[in-house]
Structure formats: structure tokens, C-alpha cells
Amino acid sequence: AVAAADLVILATPARVLLRQIETLGPRLRRGGVLLDLGSTKAAICQALDALPPHVQAIGGHPMCGKEQAGLDAAEAGLYRGCTFVLCPRPSAGPEALALALALIRRIEARPLLLDPDQHDRLVASISHLPYLAACALVGQALTVATEAPAVWELAAGSFRDGTRVAASDVTMLLDILLTNQRAVLAALDGYEMHLRRLRQLLAQGDEPALRQLLTEMAQARHAWARARAAHATAGSSDRAG
Amino acid sequence: AVAAADLVILATPARVLLRQIETLGPRLRRGGVLLDLGSTKAAICQALDALPPHVQAIGGHPMCGKEQAGLDAAEAGLYRGCTFVLCPRPSAGPEALALALALIRRIEARPLLLDPDQHDRLVASISHLPYLAACALVGQALTVATEAPAVWELAAGSFRDGTRVAASDVTMLLDILLTNQRAVLAALDGYEMHLRRLRQLLAQGDEPALRQLLTEMAQARHAWARARAAHATAGSSDRAG
Incomplete structure (x- = not known):
């Protein structure tokens, strides 16, 4: 599935993401976009930057959430009005960023481009x-x-x-x-x-x-x-x- | 009004209460009950204990509130289910305490007797x-x-x-x-x-x-x-x- 997808979104705890990026990332198709939703960005963007250059990687962090975990806590409209941080990596071209921005518009969040350390x-x-x-x-x-x-x-x-x-x-x-x-x-x-x-x-x-x-x-x-x-x-x- | 009342309830900021207890307190009728709703109790109960013995004094603190002040923030049902601390003073007889407890039941709060320092x-x-x-x-x-x-x-x-x-x-x-x-x-x-x-x-x-x-x-x-x-x-x- 990962190999065929135009866009792969990873939304797991930060250290699980580090492992998933390393194992799943290289399997994306040429030009495929990888977006993570991890709560911290410096370590994760380092992992994204270590991927083979055929993957277009973007770090993301929607500033919303709740104290419950798991699928039972899923909520439609969770992202509405929230700030959605993007940290596009050098591997991501303008069309990859446009795809991420379209997704953010679709869920009615507000995009904010930031450096991972910042x-x-x-x-x-x-x-x-x-x-x-x-x-x-x-x-x-x-x-x-x-x-x-x-x-x-x-x-x-x-x-x-x-x-x-x-x-x-x-x-x-x-x-x-x-x-x-x-x-x-x-x-x-x-x-x-x-x-x-x-x-x-x-x-x-x-x-x-x-x-x-x-x-x-x-x-x-x-x-x-x-x-x-x-x-x-x-x-x-x-x-x- | 204070001189005729069976029960006088003072609900102002803590240091205003200290002044009101001193000025209004002695004017209560013999056996009149004075209940304050101040957020701290040791200093206020000291002031209550300094009143003439004809006043039955009880310190109170309903554990509810909101970040807005003033009459515009008034809310029916504000006290429902909340803990209402009482610090009966030595001057207060059992009937004075019963009056305060009846009031607390009426607003559906939960009474809790505590020492002021505690x-x-x-x-x-x-x-x-x-x-x-x-x-x-x-x-x-x-x-x-x-x-x-x-x-x-x-x-x-x-x-x-x-x-x-x-x-x-x-x-x-x-x-x-x-x-x-x-x-x-x-x-x-x-x-x-x-x-x-x-x-x-x-x-x-x-x-x-x-x-x-x-x-x-x-x-x-x-x-x-x-x-x-x-x-x-x-x-x-x-x-x-």
C-alpha cells in the first residue's frame, strides 16, 4: 500500500514514528509524499532528511488533541480552526507542499510553516x-x-x-x-x-x-x-x- | 437591615470582608447569624471571633466560582454539587449551624466542616x-x-x-x-x-x-x-x- 500511495500520513507517538519513517519511508514510490503528524519535529525531521531522495518528506504537527488515546477517542471536526504546523524538508517540491496545504484546507485547519527547531x-x-x-x-x-x-x-x-x-x-x-x-x-x-x-x-x-x-x-x-x-x-x- | 435580619451573608473579596465584619458584625441583633463566603478562612475567622458574643458567626467557603467577576457573571445553579466548607465559630449554637446547613442543602451543595487553618x-x-x-x-x-x-x-x-x-x-x-x-x-x-x-x-x-x-x-x-x-x-x- 505504501509503495503505491501518492501520499502517506503517519500519525503515531513520536518514537514509533522514528522507526516507521526508517522502515516504511524508503518503500514509497518515486515522488511519493510522506507526511508525519508527530508532536515534536527536530528528531523526526532528521529522520525524514535521512530518507532516500526519491521520497518527498514533510513534517507536520496539528495543534489539537485530547487527553484520550485510541480509536474510541476519534472525533470528526477535531482539526477545525486549529493551527497545523508544516516543516517541509528539502526533498519536498512545491507540488508536495501544495498537496499538504490542500489537505489542511480540507480539514479547515490553519497552516503555519516553521523550522523544526523553532x-x-x-x-x-x-x-x-x-x-x-x-x-x-x-x-x-x-x-x-x-x-x-x-x-x-x-x-x-x-x-x-x-x-x-x-x-x-x-x-x-x-x-x-x-x-x-x-x-x-x-x-x-x-x-x-x-x-x-x-x-x-x-x-x-x-x-x-x-x-x-x-x-x-x-x-x-x-x-x-x-x-x-x-x-x-x-x-x-x-x-x- | 443588618440589625433586623436573622441571617446576614457577606460575599465580598477577603480583605473587604475583614472590614465589613468589623463594621457590620456588631450591628446584628442578639442571636443573629453572620455567615461569610470568603475564599480564605483563618484571618476572617479571627475577625469573626473578635465580634461581640451576641452574634453567632460561621465562616463559609463554597468551592465553586468562575473567572468573571461582578453581577453580570451571576449564574443560577452555580453551587450545585460543589463542596461548601463551614467553619462554625464558638459563638454559633447548634441552631445557627442548622440554619447554615439548611441553606447549603437548598442550593444543593455538599457541606464540609473544617478548621480554618486546615x-x-x-x-x-x-x-x-x-x-x-x-x-x-x-x-x-x-x-x-x-x-x-x-x-x-x-x-x-x-x-x-x-x-x-x-x-x-x-x-x-x-x-x-x-x-x-x-x-x-x-x-x-x-x-x-x-x-x-x-x-x-x-x-x-x-x-x-x-x-x-x-x-x-x-x-x-x-x-x-x-x-x-x-x-x-x-x-x-x-x-x-
Whole structure:
């Protein structure tokens, strides 16, 4: 099947992809397009670049997903309005890129071309870090619960949302973390600096500085939500038009 | 109005409450019940305990809420199924507590009696910490965005949920943090330890230990969600019965 296809899309956890690219990739027909949907891109694009030159390879990453894994979690419209990162490899000609872009239009996602290292650096802070931050929140609740199980009764909206992704598929997340180790460690270091700044201002009881910092963050979060809502609206009118 | 009422409920930010308890509290009629709905309880219960003994005081904290403030954000059914903490003061007799419990039943919440210090210690980890963790996630995204604004395009579900509460009303949150400073600092310290453990295992590439830790956290998050769903179901059948 792989040998006959114009386009082969691989959508498996990152380290499974590394093996599949090596074994399935060379079997594509001359000029066949290989698109992967892995959550990290630097290691995967290295594997794509090592393929024989008759394969046109493109790294991809749709920025959507859910904490459930498996076919039971399949959802029509999952990609609608989401950003779909593409990292075209040197082996991919303009017609291969056009094919990938047509696919993205078809599922109503928004294409974004990025360098693989840049992609990995950005998703480390915006996606992989939130996962670890959520896990550590659960860890802290577990610590408190050893002496006071009532803590679980008190957990409400902020805990629910702040820890949702901690319930994600561990195998998938391990693949992500271990193929993006350096960028995730850097994101954790940056995160710790922000936490320490907040801790310092609270410990000092420096209310004006704390208010200013928290207000900046609240405004940035509001601005992001507004921009996201605007994209969603633009997407709807595209569909209507 | 306060002087004639059987029950006075104060629902304002924590530091406004401290002032209102001092000014309005003494004006209650003999045996009148004063219930506050403040998000922290130790400082507020101290203020309640300083009232003249003719007032029956009860500290309260319904564990629900939303990131919007003001009357426009009012929502019927907001309290349904949520845990409602009560910290009855020595001045409150059994009939005062019965009145508060009847109110909680009426709004279909679940009462939980706690000591004020214990309450503050637990909500520091399960509610105030998630707020600061969310703010620091926004802070890290802002840092990355200064060099790569595309990071906002990549923000998806894990960022959305992990940072939702960062958009909360800053004045309300400042009141919470500054009236629960010590417990929040301790929760931040515990959180940092969990983050460092995760960082260490990732830096070492210790996959088995990392898998075990992430699996524990995922299982704890699943267990909490299941227990919460069971409560919600029990609540529905109560209403039907």
C-alpha cells in the first residue's frame, strides 16, 4: 500500500514514528509524499532528511488533541480552526507542499510553516510545559492528601482545568518529552523563574508589584483568548462563504 | 437591615470582608447569624471571633466560582454539587449551624466542616497554587513570545485549560493570596519540589522512573475525576428523590 500511495500520513507517538519513517519511508514510490503528524519535529525531521531522495518528506504537527488515546477517542471536526504546523524538508517540491496545504484546507485547519527547531522550542513552552506543570499540581495534591484526604473534596474548577492534561496518555507524552528533552528542560527553567518571581513578591507582601505582574498575565491571557475567538469566527465565515 | 435580619451573608473579596465584619458584625441583633463566603478562612475567622458574643458567626467557603467577576457573571445553579466548607465559630449554637446547613442543602451543595487553618492549608495547594501556576505559564509564554510571537498561534488545549484561571479577577486573587500568604508560600515550595523531581528524571533520561511518576499522577487525576462524577450523579438522584 505504501509503495503505491501518492501520499502517506503517519500519525503515531513520536518514537514509533522514528522507526516507521526508517522502515516504511524508503518503500514509497518515486515522488511519493510522506507526511508525519508527530508532536515534536527536530528528531523526526532528521529522520525524514535521512530518507532516500526519491521520497518527498514533510513534517507536520496539528495543534489539537485530547487527553484520550485510541480509536474510541476519534472525533470528526477535531482539526477545525486549529493551527497545523508544516516543516517541509528539502526533498519536498512545491507540488508536495501544495498537496499538504490542500489537505489542511480540507480539514479547515490553519497552516503555519516553521523550522523544526523553532517548532520544538515553542511547543516546549506552550504545550509540553503545561503538561508537566499539571502533573506537578497533581503531585502536590497527592502530597497534601497523604495527611488530609479532604483536599480532594476541595478541588474545584481551578484544579480541574489546571490538571486536565495530567490525565493524558503517558506513553505518548513520554515520547514527546524524550524527543524534546533539551527544549523542555529550558522551558522548565524559564517557568521556575516566573514562579520564583511570584513567590518573591508574595513573600515580600509587595502588593503593587504583585498586582502589576498578575494584571499583565491576566491581560495576556485575555488577549490570547480574544485572538483565538477571532480565528474561530473567521473560520466560520470561510465555511459559510 | 443588618440589625433586623436573622441571617446576614457577606460575599465580598477577603480583605473587604475583614472590614465589613468589623463594621457590620456588631450591628446584628442578639442571636443573629453572620455567615461569610470568603475564599480564605483563618484571618476572617479571627475577625469573626473578635465580634461581640451576641452574634453567632460561621465562616463559609463554597468551592465553586468562575473567572468573571461582578453581577453580570451571576449564574443560577452555580453551587450545585460543589463542596461548601463551614467553619462554625464558638459563638454559633447548634441552631445557627442548622440554619447554615439548611441553606447549603437548598442550593444543593455538599457541606464540609473544617478548621480554618486546615482549610487555608488545603486550598493553598488545590486552588491558590493552580492560580499562580497558571500565571507563571502565561509568563513563560510571554517570555517566549518576545522573540517568537508565533508561540500564541501554537497555543492549544493544554495552554487554554492550564491558564484559564490566570484570567481571574486580580483584586479578588490578591486578597486571597495576601490573606493566605504563609500557606501559599508553602504550597509553592512543595510544587517546586515536584517540578524539580520531574526535571531531574527528564534530564537524566530515566524513562522507567519518569513513566512511573507520570502514571501515578495520571491515575490520581483519573481517580479524582471519577469520584467527582460519582458525587454529581448522587446529587442528581437526590434531586429526583
